[in-house]
Structures are given as structure tokens and as C-alpha cells.
Amino acid sequence: MGNGTSAGIGIAVIVVAGGRSTRFDGDKLVTQVHGSPLRQHAIDAALRLTDNVVVVGPSDPSVAVRMVREDPEFGGPFAAVAAGVSALDLAPDDIVIVLAADLVDPGPALPALIDALANHGPNIDAAVLVDSGHHRQPLLSAFRAAPLQALLAATDPVGRPANQLFDGLHVIEVSDQGGWARDIDTAGDLADEIARPPQNP
Numbered sequence: 361m362g363n364g365t366s367a368g369i370g371i372a373v374i375v376v377a378g379g380r381s382t383r384f385d386g387d388k389l390v391t392q393v394h395g396s397p398l399r400q401h402a403i404d405a406a407l408r409l410t411d412n413v414v415v416v417g418p419s420d421p422s423v424a425v426r427m428v429r430e431d432p433e434f435g436g437p438f439a440a441v442a443a444g445v446s447a448l449d450l451a452p453d454d455i456v457i458v459l460a461a462d463l464v465d466p467g468p469a470l471p472a473l474i475d476a477l478a479n480h481g482p483n484i485d486a487a488v489l490v491d492s493g494h495h496r497q498p499l500l501s502a503f504r505a506a507p508l509q510a511l512l513a514a515t516d517p518v519g520r521p522a523n524q525l526f527d528g529l530h531v532i533e534v535s536d537q538g539g540w541a542r543d544i545d546t547a548g549d550l551a552d553e554i555a556r557p558p559q560n561p
Contacts, residue, residue, distance in 0.1 A: 369453050369454060369455055369478075370410075370412065370450070370451055370453075370454040370455070371409050371410045371412065371454065371455050371457065371474065372410060372412040372413070372414075372448045372450060372454060372455070372456050372457070372505075373406035373409065373410060373412070373413045373414075373456075373457045373458075373459055374414055374416060374440070374441055374444030374445070374448070374456065374457070374458050374459065375399070375402050375403055375406060375413065375414070375415040375416065375417075375444075375459050375460075375461050376416055376417070376437050376440045376441065376444070376458065376459065376460050376461060376499055377389055377399055377402075377415050377416060377417030377418075377440075377461035378416055378417040378418070378429070378430055378433070378434060378435075378437075378440045388462060388544050388545075388550075389417075389461050389462065390420075391544070391550065393464060393544065393550065393553060393554070394464075394553075394554075397422075398461070398462055398464070398544055399415075399417075399423070399461040399462075401463065401464055401465065401466070402459045402460065402461045402462075402463050402466055403415065403423070403424075403425060403461075404467070405459065405463075405465075405466050405467035405470060406425075406457070406459060406470075407425070408467060409457070409470055411425075412448065413425045413426070414426050414427070414428055414444050414447045414448060415427045415428075415461070416428055416429065416430055416440040416441075416443050416444045416447075417429070417440075417461065418433075426447065428443050428444065428446075428447045429443065430442070430443040430517075431443065432518065435517065435518045435519065436517070436518065436519050436520060436521070436522075437460075437498070437499060437521070437522035438515075438517045438518075438519075438520035438521065438522060438524055438525060439517040439518050439519070439520070441458055441508075441512070441517070441522075441525060442512045442517040444458075445505075445508060445509060445512055450505040450509070451505065452504075452505055452506035453504065453505065453506070454504075454505040455474055455477060455502055455503070455504065455505070456502065456503045456504075456505050456508055457470060457473065457474075457501070457502045457503075458498070458499055458500070458501050458502070458503065458525070459499065459500060460497075460499035460500065460543060462543045462544050462545065463499075463500065463540075463541070463542065463543050464542045464543065464544065464553055465538075465539070465540060465542060466500055466540055466541075467540075468537075468538055468540055469489050469500055469534070469536070469540035469541070470502075472489075472534050472537070473487045473488075473489065473500075473501065473502035473534055474487075474502055476502070476532050476534050477502055477504065477532075480532055482504075483530055484504075484530050484531070484532050485503065485504050485507040485508070485529035485530045485531065486501060486502065486503045486504070486507070486508070486525075486526060486529050486530070486531045486532070487501060487502045487531070487532045487533075487534050488500070488501040488502075488526065488531055488532075488533055488534065489501065489533075489534050489535075489536050489540060489541055490533045490534065490535055490536060491536045491541040492536060492539075496523060496526075496533065497536075497541045498522035498523050498525050498526065499522055500540065500541055501525070503525075503529075507529055508525070508529075511525070511527065511528065511529065515527075
């Protein structure tokens with residue numbers, strides 16, 4: 361698909377893939393989940409929207425989209441988003457989706473986040489998915505480019521948690537209607553996902 365648009369607004373996606381997998385035995389992002397590496401689920405969801413995609417994480421020749429690295433390495437998710445934004449050519453009104461690479465099935469959430477921004481007017485800066493436990497998922501969110509860029513320009517990103525991406529922004533919450541925030545952190549999560557009954561498309 362070409363550069364994604366929503367009502368004439370450009371869409372870009374940052375896939376955050378720079379974690380250490382400390383709770384998993386090995387690199388969880390290359391672990392096979394439902395027939396493909398876990399990281400590829402997020403990349404495929406992004407590419408269904410746009411080809412303006414950047415993955416922030418260690419270089420891997422098997423990844424077919426552009427990759428960059430946060431500075432310093434393992435500087436945290438906030439720093440990864442800053443690196444991703446720096447690598448993208450963004451117009452002020454573009455929508456930037458931030459997507460964790462360990463999500464199993466984030467694709468259906470992305471149109472819901474985009475629609476939330478589009479339907480609530482320019483005074484809303486970001487939309488974030490809220491899971492069934494009523495927790496915000498900052499690495500499954502969408503931002504208007506200009507306020508996100510302004511926040512990053514005014515902040516030292518290193519070591520900051522992802523939820524600080526919303527500091528000072530007007531945010532709308534989007535309910536997770538289908539387990540879209542499911543991720544793999546541990547071997548137990550992987551076993552649960554493999555045992556999960558197939559979902560209707």
C-alpha cells in the first residue's frame with residue numbers, strides 16, 4: 361500500500377522493538393506465534409495502513425522495512441519513539457501510530473485509534489487504547505504529529521516511561537473491544553496465546 365491517508369491526512373507508524381526481553385527466555389520478537397515471528401505481527405498491521413513505517417530496534421536483515429536505533433541503545437520506549445519520529449518525514453497534521461513489537465493482534469485497533477482522532481477534532485492530540493483492566497497502553501496509540509514533535513523536542517527522552525508520551529497532551533481513550541492489547545512478555549503468555557481458540561476474522 362502507498363503512503364496511508366485518512367481523509368487526506370498522512371499516516372506513519374513507529375514499531376517499538378528495542379526491549380531486552382528480560383522476562384522471556386531468548387528474543388521474544390523472533391519467536392514464532394501463529395506461523396510468523398512475533399515482531400512481524402506488528403509490522404504487518406502497520407503495512408496494511410501505510411508503507412511509511414519505521415522499526416526502532418536492533419538491526420535485523422530479515423526485517424523488510426526501515427530500521428533505526430534509539431540513542432543510547434536500550435534507552436527506553438520514550439527514546440525509541442523519539443528516534444522513530446526523527447526518522448520520519450512528517451507533516452504537522454499527520455497521524456503517527458506507536459505500536460509495540462510484542463503485540464499479537466494489534467491490527468483491528470489501528471483504525472479505531474485513527475477514527476478517534478479524526479472524529480474528535482483538532483483539539484485532541486492523541487488517542488490511546490485502554491485494555492480490559494482499564495490500563496492505558498501507550499505503545500498502542502496514535503498522535504497528531506505536531507504536538508508529539510513539540511513534546512519530544514522539549515524533553516530528554518532517555519529512560520522515560522512510555523506513559524509520559526501523553527504529558528501535557530489532550531488525550532482520548534479508546535476501549536479495547538477485542539483483546540487487541542494482547543502481548544507476549546513471558547513463556548506463559550506464549551503458551552496461553554498458542555492455546556487460544558481461533559478468532560473469527
